[in-house]
Amino acid sequence: MKSNGIIAIMRKELARFFGDKRMVVSILLPGLLIYVMYSFMGQAMGSLYGVEEDYVPTVQVVNLPASVSALVEASGGMALVETDASAVEEAKAAVAEQGLDLLAVFPADFDQAVAAYDPAGGGAAPDVEIYYNAASTASQSTYMLLTGLLDAYEAQLANKFDINAGGGVYDLASEKDTAGTYFASLMPLLLMIFLYSGCVAVAPESIAGEKERGTIATMLITPIRRGDIAVGKILALAVVALLSGASSAVGTVLALPKLVGAASDELSANIYGVQDYLLLAAVILSTVLLLVTLISILSTFAKTVKEAQTYVMPLMILVMVLGVTAMFGGGAKTELWYYLIPLYNSVQCMVGVFSFSTVTAGVAAALAANAVYTVLGVFLLTRMFNSEKIVFSR
């Protein structure tokens, strides 16, 4: 009889959510939306800062020095067209109208002037004027390319010492670490928000909604135990919230490489092993159970779904603030007591998993602590279902 009640309530809740196409869509849609949105943003950003691969920009140059000509030839990537000084105004207009990518005006006898110039002497250095159009991606990138070349040339002329001149690999972080640090700063916040949203999409509806519509009283006059209602509801809500959270998380993981664009080779979630995913799944499960319990308790105080959604707002802010703390790097905390703080411990566990710095005892402590908080919450919820003042508040 005992578990029968829990199962009956769970089945009813799940039938309620999965029998309703609108509900199913609203649960799974966020993941798809996130994927589409992030991919789109990645593409938009890519086309904003990138130029088509095989495009060769044209640069009109006045007084082209031999040295620069040789430099550009060696690096490639742009076509130089020598122009007479009299055509400068015309060329400027062309750059303004994006008909021409770049106009570079060198002083006459640039090479000699550079050779003769003595920085200690205090006179004005030879000045190169480069006209570009920041509104055009091609012009902007060509400008960067040419100024980069000239800067390098200038540095080479006055070379006193080099940094990392050899062709070796100097960044000793492995690709795994780089990606790990990136995921660890971003994913905890995103995951916490997704999990929270998943819970908020279902718990107020199921609890405050039943109160508002007067259907919970119909259950309360049956011999089923209040505790069974609480447990059954929380388990079912957790399942739905997990699905919703998982949909969002999958959408994000698939879309992240697109969002980051060029770095996508390094940013594959493949760097994580089965064990990492299992650990993450355990943390997520325990977090969702706790979140659903908390939101259910808040919803039970509310008379209507709307009121419940107001009551849970502070919790959302808290979840976001805690998620943001993951961005202030440094890997997971090693002190155990941090893992006893509800929700913050989830963030720390996630940081640990993503940055390969899991504190095993910490995760164990967090899972145990969350289980205790959840049980206490269920107990409180049961008490609340027993209170006529709360269930029948007007």
Next chain:
Amino acid sequence: MKELLQVRGLTKTFRLSAKQQKLEKTREKVRTAVNDLSFTANEGEIFGLLGPNGAGKTTTLRMLATLIRPDSGDAVLDGASVVKEPEQVRGKIGFLTSELKLEEFFTPNYLFDFFSTLHGVPPQVRRQRREALFARFGIDRFAEVKVADLSTGMKQKVSLVVSIVHDPDIIIFDEPTNGLDVLTARVVTDFLQELRSQGKTIIVSTHIFSLVEKLCDRVGIIIDGRMVCCGTLEEIRRGGSLEDRFFDIYRETVGEAE
């Protein structure tokens, strides 16, 4: 005759919120909805609680159904106390009031089975009972229609059927015919009489005199939370019409208080 229900000194007060005080234009902080109410009901009879709006009928029935706890006093239903053994009481009674709603998303079939499970009715029994009750009320044609799409009368019939999935011996109905057309109301009153003939004990509340005269074996008149008189229909009527007697009693009671 067996006394299946004893109500002894039931009292219930509500704390009025500031909003309620304003709404009802009153300064009182505490409202005594039911005041030291006692009565008994016998097995196999229909007992009517008759009273004007706000007399405390619904509050009394909600206490009997263990939805709310009395401040003091107790009621014993077939040996189970609403204060000490609420879970046992819930297994013995069927309670129907307009504040108990069915989830509109589900079908009568689903709800019947769901509530049968909550009441611990074995699947075999459940099926037979469902078929019989659905046929009796013409729900069978709508068994797979969502409650949201049913007419008010059909919803009420489904609510009634769902409230007795466990075939309880005591049936408590708050305003059984409220909001129903004459046809549906007739179906409900006929069914109540049928239940009585099966030996069930039925408590109804109402402010409709004709309903009491038609249905009830015994009546309690309740005014301002107090039971002002209680007896068989004949004892109360004293040969006159129930309506005339009620006004006499009402005048006496309210006159006394002033």
